Amino acid sequence: MKSPSPDERIDRALEGLLTPEDLEQFKADVIRDADLRAAYVDRLWLHSSLRAQRETLVEVLEQPLAAEKIVRRWPVAVWAAAAAACVTLAASIWAFGKGTIYHRPVATLVQAENCKWAGSDLPTAVNSKLGTGTLALVEGIATLKFQSGATVTIEAPTKLLVRDAMHCRLIEGTLTAEVPVPAHGFTIDTADIKVVDRGTRFGVTAGASGNSQVRVFQGIVDVGGLHDDKLQRLTEGKGMNVSSGNTQAGQEPVHGQQIQEADGWTSIPTSFGRGKDGYARRGDAGGAPFGMQPVIIVKHTDIATGRKNERRAVVTFDVSQIPAANVGEAQIVLDPVPSGFGFSALVPDSHFAVYGITDESLDDWNEKEMRWASLPGCTDEGPNPNQTQRLADFWIPRGGTGGAITVRSDALADFVRRDTNGLVSFLIVRETGESDPNGLAHAFASKEHPTARPPTLRIKLSTQP
Amino acid sequence: MDAHPPDPTADTEAYLRLLTQHDRWLATYVYSLVASAADAQDILQEVKVTMWKHFANFEAGTNFRAWARKIATNQILNYRRATQKHVSSQLEENFIEAVAAEIDRRADVLDRKADALRLCLRKLPEAHRKIVVWRYFEDCGVEEIATKSERSVEAVYRLLSRIRAVLNDCVSRQLAVPQTS
Numbered sequence: 001m002k003s004p005s006p007d008e009r010i011d012r013a014l015e016g017l018l019t020p021e022d023l024e025q026f027k028a029d030v031i032r033d034a035d036l037r038a039a040y041v042d043r044l045w046l047h048s049s050l051r052a053q054r055e056t057l058v059e060v061l062e063q064p065l066a067a068e069k070i071v072r073r074w075p076v077a078v079w080a081a082a083a084a085a086c087v088t089l090a091a092s093i094w095a096f097g098k099g100t101i102y103h104r105p106v107a108t109l110v111q112a113e114n115c116k117w118a119g120s121d122l123p124t125a126v127n128s129k130l131g132t133g134t135l136a137l138v139e140g141i142a143t144l145k146f147q148s149g150a151t152v153t154i155e156a157p158t159k160l161l162v163r164d165a166m167h168c169r170l171i172e173g174t175l176t177a178e179v180p181v182p183a184h185g186f187t188i189d190t191a192d193i194k195v196v197d198r199g200t201r202f203g204v205t206a207g208a209s210g211n212s213q214v215r216v217f218q219g220i221v222d223v224g225g226l227h228d229d230k231l232q233r234l235t236e237g238k239g240m241n242v243s244s245g246n247t248q249a250g251q252e253p254v255h256g257q258q259i260q261e262a263d264g265w266t267s268i269p270t271s272f273g274r275g276k277d278g279y280a281r282r283g284d285a286g287g288a289p290f291g292m293q294p295v296i297i298v299k300h301t302d303i304a305t306g307r308k309n310e311r312r313a314v315v316t317f318d319v320s321q322i323p324a325a326n327v328g329e330a331q332i333v334l335d336p337v338p339s340g341f342g343f344s345a346l347v348p349d350s351h352f353a354v355y356g357i358t359d360e361s362l363d364d365w366n367e368k369e370m371r372w373a374s375l376p377g378c379t380d381e382g383p384n385p386n387q388t389q390r391l392a393d394f395w396i397p398r399g400g401t402g403g404a405i406t407v408r409s410d411a412l413a414d415f416v417r418r419d420t421n422g423l424v425s426f427l428i429v430r431e432t433g434e435s436d437p438n439g440l441a442h443a444f445a446s447k448e449h450p451t452a453r454p455p456t457l458r459i460k461l462s463t464q465p
Numbered sequence: 466m467d468a469h470p471p472d473p474t475a476d477t478e479a480y481l482r483l484l485t486q487h488d489r490w491l492a493t494y495v496y497s498l499v500a501s502a503a504d505a506q507d508i509l510q511e512v513k514v515t516m517w518k519h520f521a522n523f524e525a526g527t528n529f530r531a532w533a534r535k536i537a538t539n540q541i542l543n544y545r546r547a548t549q550k551h552v553s554s555q556l557e558e559n560f561i562e563a564v565a566a567e568i569d570r571r572a573d574v575l576d577r578k579a580d581a582l583r584l585c586l587r588k589l590p591e592a593h594r595k596i597v598v599w600r601y602f603e604d605c606g607v608e609e610i611a612t613k614s615e616r617s618v619e620a621v622y623r624l625l626s627r628i629r630a631v632l633n634d635c636v637s638r639q640l641a642v643p644q645t646s
Contacts, residue, residue: 007626007630008626011622011625011626011629012622015606015607015622015625016500016606016607017607017622024556027556027557027560028556028560030560030563030564031556031559031560031563037563037564037567038567038571040564040567041497041564041567041568041571041575042633043629043633044497044564045493045497045568045575045578045579046578046582046629046632046633046636047629048493048494048496048497049493049578049579049582050582050597050600050601051493051496051502051505051601051604052489052492052493052495052496053489053601054601054602054604057586057597057598057601057602058598058602060583060586060587061586061587061589061594061597061598166510194503196506224502224503224604225503232603232604
């Protein structure tokens with residue numbers, strides 16, 4: 001094969017298109033060969049100038065060509081950046097002065113509601129001044145005010161590393177942030193992404209090994225992967241889910257696969273076989289059905305004005321590949337994700353129930369026609385006792401759990417054992433109401449979710465024949 | 466090294482003036498030596514804070530860029546060692562140092578190139594501008610652009626390569642023309 005020209009090697013190196021071995025050889029050659037080094041720096045500088053000028057690039061492209069002279073003129077954006085740098089510096093100097101970063105306060109714990117802490121190396125009393133360190137919230141909701149002006153509210157269970165007045169790391173859990181103008185540029189990173197505020201209110205959830213989600217309530221944020229060097233702008237109402245390469249492969253079912261786990265458990269996601277999931281809202285008359293959304297949402301309210309927002313979900317698993325009669329234990333795993341509807345602060349700890357749909361003719365429901373009136377096993381008031389059986393219940397504390405919910409009971413295993421048609425369907429309802437019509441609607445990932453785990457039935461077969 | 470944050474009132478203005486004057490250059494320098502945009506941003510912020518902390522050590526009237534460059538190069542090497550995201554090898558460090566030294570050596574020319582580039586960008590045809598915006602403003606990789614533009618990855622690579630060659634030629638021509646004031 002013809003060896004590539006120096007220019008081609010350079011361009012491929014810049015675009016990350018060389019194999020690791022070729023890149024290594026290229027670097028060695030750049031060190032050794034002065035001509036290649038000069039050519040590389042020429043191209044590199046152009047490439048880097050474009051990258052570094054990102055913010056003003058469109059402005060430059062749109063300027064008329066008439067201004068033909070090369071003028072050393074700094075665009076307004078640079079001055080603005082300098083002004084912003086000034087503010088950032090004013091905030092950072094406290095943190096960096098005299099190398100005492102670890103002891104200088106960069107934030108204050110302004111509010112802590114029903115909080116239990118564990119493993120924090122920062123003080124957790126209200127009004128404590130916080131330097132660099134970790135906060136681990138196991139129960140409740142707490143609010144930190146950073147010296148830059150940014151306010152961050154963490155919902156248990158969450159582990160947060162406070163770095164400085166402009167930067168923290170969400171190790172795992174959920175937070176919402178409100179960032180005023182002087183703190184623009186406030187950055188939160190997780191195991192797999194970095195969220196840079198551009199004037200906004202936003203929420204982030206993250207697992208310890210990645211799978212972060214961002215939602216912008218107001219304003220703009222830039223989201224960049226830590227590893228893939230991408231930056232993406234998210235505007236109001238937009239969200240983003242990022243799956244990192246750090247998820248523990250083999251432990252979570254891939255879409256469309258039933259997986260056998262090492263310890264005798266089989267995981268069957270709704271994305272497997274004839275599985276399906278969806279939800280419906282009482283006030284959905286005429287609207288699009290909710291069977292194909294990336295989330296399933298459940299909500300209960302006793303408030304008259306919120307009645308139309310009542311939501312129930314149904315999930316069906318394809319158990320045709322397992323000998324259902326031999327089921328020893330069964331669990332349903334649900335992965336909570338932000339619903340984007342309502343706030344945790346407005347609902348108390350919430351109680352949920354899982355009903356098995358005993359009328360197997362209802363397993364035939366259709367995701368694309370999923371509406372309130374056709375929710376299997378339901379009347380308008382609730383689960384139909386003639387078609388369903390209450391199997392299990394679970395709690396989600398106010399502020400969320402930050403992790404997957406596992407629902408298990410003997411009745412659940414027994415229900416799966418009695419299956420005769422290869423499909424088992426469950427109705428998921430919330431039984432706890434809310435104090436305000438803007439209370440949180442709880443959401444779980446559906447099989448359409450791009451990254452989070454779909455509802456999964458985990459089965460362990462009985463060792464007895 | 467002992468760090469004395471400078472007297473804010475006396476030195477802030479001098480520092481900000483120098484920083485503003487060299488900000489774009491400094492960013493380009495860091496981006497040249499750091500592949501990940503996110504890491505480059507982090508490092509840039511750290512460099513600016515470090516420069517500010519040590520600004521008392523900077524002798525007014527001496528070469529600010531040389532001083533900034535030294536701090537930036539150290540930060541880049543430290544960052545790589547600290548994050549251990551990349552398996553830091555001797556080759557990698559030698560590579561960074563060799564490229565940094567080459568940039569130093571040609572600082573004046575490179576600086577003029579950055580100015581000429583703005584003019585050359587405006588001469589690009591519309592179709593090429595779109596690719597430039599995708600690649601550098603939206604920070605899309607070659608594969609993403611391939612999807613957006615319904616081209617193959619190889620075709621996008623060739624196109625980007627050609628656009629950069631065109632820009633490079635244009636920049637060189639601009640530098641060859643004696644500048645009128």
